[in-house]
Amino acid sequence: MAGAEHKHPNYMAIFWYLAILTVIEIAVIYAPLNKTTIVVLLCALALGKAVLVAMYFMHLRFETGTLGLVAITPLMIATLLVFLLLPDGFAVAKRTVGVKAAVSAPAKH
C-alpha cells in the first residue's frame, strides 16, 4: 500500500554513528598497529557502517527476514570469491618472484 509507513528510526543518531565510524577509520590507518590488525579493524568498521545503512536507512530491520537473505547473499558470494581467487593469485605471485630472483641473481655476481 502506498501510504504504509515504517516506524522511523532516529536518523540523526545513525548519521552521527556513521560520521564517528568514518573518523575512527581514518584514525586507524595512522595508528601504530601492524598491517593485519589495521586491515581487520578497517574491514570490521566498514561492515559496521554498511550494516547501519542497510538496517536503518534502507529499513531492512523493519522488513521480513527473507528479504534479509536477499540482501546478505551478495556479501557471501563476494567473500567466497576472495578465498577462491587467493590460491591462484599466490601461485602466480610465487612463480613471478621465482622468475625475478632467477633473473636478478646472476647480475649480482
Add this chain to the structure above:
Amino acid sequence: MSPSASVHSAVEPAETPLTPESWGKLGMWIFLAGDAVGFGVLLASYGGMRATSADWPSPYAVLGINLTAAMTFLLICSSVTMVKALEWLGKGDRSKCRMFLFFTALGGAIFVSCQAYEWSKLIHEGLHINGNPWGASLFGTSFFLVTGFHGLHVTGGVIYLVSMIRYVTNRPAPAASYNAVEITGLYWHFVDLVWIMVFTFMYLI
C-alpha cells in the same frame, strides 16, 4: 468486475511475501542484490590482485584521502537528506519532500564533480588505466574501474532523484508517491553503502 478493477489486479495481482506493501520494492531489492554482486566481484578481484601483488602502491599515500573523506561525509549527509525527504512525504508535506530530494541530488552532483576533479588530478600525476609511476599497473586499472563504476551509479542516481522531484510534483496526494520515493531511497542508500566499501578497500587499506 469493472474494467478498472481488472486492470488494477493485472498490475498488482497479489501481495509479495517478502515486501508485503509493494512489488516495486521487491523489484528494487532484487536489482540491488544483482548490482551488489557486480560490485562484490570487482572488489573481491581487487582484493585478490592486491593481496598477491609484490609491488602494489600504498593507496592512501598515492591517492590522498582528504578529499575522499570529505566526499564520504557528503554521501552520508545525502543519505540523511534522502530519509528526511521520505519522512516529510509521510507527514504529507510535498514541498519539503521535494526540497530534500533536491538537496540529495545536489549532494550527488557535488560528489561526482569532486570525483571528476580527483580523476583529472591523478591522471596529471601519472595514474593511468594501464600503468603508473608507483608500482603494479593493475593499481590504476582497478582504481578507475571501481570508482568509475560507482561514479556512474551516482550519476544515474542524480538523474533518478531529479525525475522523482517531478514525479512528486505531478501527484497531489502525498500517499500516491510515497512508495516510489521509498524505492528511490533504497537505490540512493545502496550507492552510499557501496561507497563505504569502496572508500575502505580502495583508499584506506
